[in-house]
Amino acid sequence: MEKRNAKAGSLESSDLLVVIDEKKPGEELEIVMHSIVEKQYGDRIVEIAYEIAALKGMDNVRILIQDRGALDYAIRARIETAIERFKKEV
Amino acid sequence: MGTNLLFIPGNNPSMIQNAGILGADTVIFDLEDAVAGDQKDAARMLIKNALESMEYEGCETSVRINAMDTPHWESDIRTVAKAGIDGLVIPKAERGEDIKAISEILDSIPEAEGIYLIPLVESALGVENVYEIAASSKRIRGIFFGAEDYTADIGAVRTKGGEEIFWARGRIVNGAVAAGVEAIDTPFTDVEDIEGLRKDTFFAKALGFDGKASISPRHCGFIREIFYPQDEEIRYAIRVMDTVKEAEKSGKGVASMDGKMIDKPIVLRAMKVLRAAGIKEDFRYE
Numbered sequence: 546m547e548k549r550n551a552k553a554g555s556l557e558s559s560d561l562l563v564v565i566d567e568k569k570p571g572e573e574l575e576i577v578m579h580s581i582v583e584k585q586y587g588d589r590i591v592e593i594a595y596e597i598a599a600l601k602g603m604d605n606v607r608i609l610i611q612d613r614g615a616l617d618y619a620i621r622a623r624i625e626t627a628i629e630r631f632k633k634e635v
Numbered sequence: 636m637g638t639n640l641l642f643i644p645g646n647n648p649s650m651i652q653n654a655g656i657l658g659a660d661t662v663i664f665d666l667e668d669a670v671a672g673d674q675k676d677a678a679r680m681l682i683k684n685a686l687e688s689m690e691y692e693g694c695e696t697s698v699r700i701n702a703m704d705t706p707h708w709e710s711d712i713r714t715v716a717k718a719g720i721d722g723l724v725i726p727k728a729e730r731g732e733d734i735k736a737i738s739e740i741l742d743s744i745p746e747a748e749g750i751y752l753i754p755l756v757e758s759a760l761g762v763e764n765v766y767e768i769a770a771s772s773k774r775i776r777g778i779f780f781g782a783e784d785y786t787a788d789i790g791a792v793r794t795k796g797g798e799e800i801f802w803a804r805g806r807i808v809n810g811a812v813a814a815g816v817e818a819i820d821t822p823f824t825d826v827e828d829i830e831g832l833r834k835d836t837f838f839a840k841a842l843g844f845d846g847k848a849s850i851s852p853r854h855c856g857f858i859r860e861i862f863y864p865q866d867e868e869i870r871y872a873i874r875v876m877d878t879v880k881e882a883e884k885s886g887k888g889v890a891s892m893d894g895k896m897i898d899k900p901i902v903l904r905a906m907k908v909l910r911a912a913g914i915k916e917d918f919r920y921e
Binding site (some may be wrong): 554616618 | 648
């Protein structure tokens with residue numbers, strides 16, 4: 546069976562690209578983050594991702610975030626959109 | 636709503652987060668033409684989150700939803716209405732009953748109590764029905780004319796001079812005024828041609844429009860400057876309103892100033908000047 550995946554956002558300035566991939570059964574949630582402001586805000590971005598993933602009941606997936614200096618509202622919006630799209634994937 | 640309304644692409648974080656400092660009286664986050672068909676969900680989510688967390692001080696916020704012949708419009712309304720929006724721009728408005736339907740949806744959402752509507756009239760049928768549209772809901776604050784789609788609909792060539800939209804512009808102003816709402820003119824689409832923008836804006840003001848939309852932040856200041864009343868006009872308008880109020884208080888049936896009777900058109904013009912100047916005026920001429 547083909548693994549599910551979804552993405553949202555872009556690599557434009559002030560935006561971020563979020564890619565969600567389904568993992569093998571039994572594997573845990575994994576968040577991978579790269580950001581141009583990683584030193585200052587990296588922990589915060591990962592924290593937001595974990596918070597939304599928990600809220601939406603996401604486990605057994607890998608969430609890859611490539612951030613281009615997005616503010617919190619955009620980070621939340623893109624992660625939420627990627628999750629909604631992932632859930633719609635059959 | 637004010638005199639200058641600026642479109643902001645609905646899926647562009649860089650522009651969305653700076654929208655409040657671009658000089659517009661009202662920003663219109665665009666979920667329609669500025670967003671690709673497969674990105675509607677992403678843009679809706681982005682605007683919702685922006686409205687819930689950003690401060691847009693000094694300007695009002697509105698959203699242009701998708702048209703009612705698409706599958707997106709109702710989700711657009713239900714999402715942004717709860718996020719703290721001031722107004723909704725309704726594209727391709729052609730019938731009063733459609734605006735009523737949107738009003739009823741808003742009535743069912745407690746957070747949407749104060750949300751106003753700006754139907755965007757941009758087709759031959761819409762222009763024919765402009766009064767019916769403008770009078771279809773108490774939520775309507777103004778009618779917005781969209782000349783690009785309108786000229787495509789009637790098969791005319793769009794020009795900077797605007798001869799092809801002269802009649803429609805007049806009908807939009809007339810229908811809006813008859814229904815007691817404001818008229819907002821179409822954007823001037825050549826971003827670089829400031830002299831053309833100024834001419835077009837002066838002409839729109841002369842026709843009776845209350846404001847003009849724009850697609851570039853560069854245009855906001857010019858539009859505001861042209862629509863903003865002269866000091867002399869503001870002083871005169873304040874004197875008119877003070878005189879009418881004084882006459883009402885003292886039980887006089889007719890107010891007069893400088894030896895002339897102040898009749899309804901003078902009061903309405905004074906109210907329009909004060910509105911354009913951003914001066915709150917709760918007086919209602921009966």
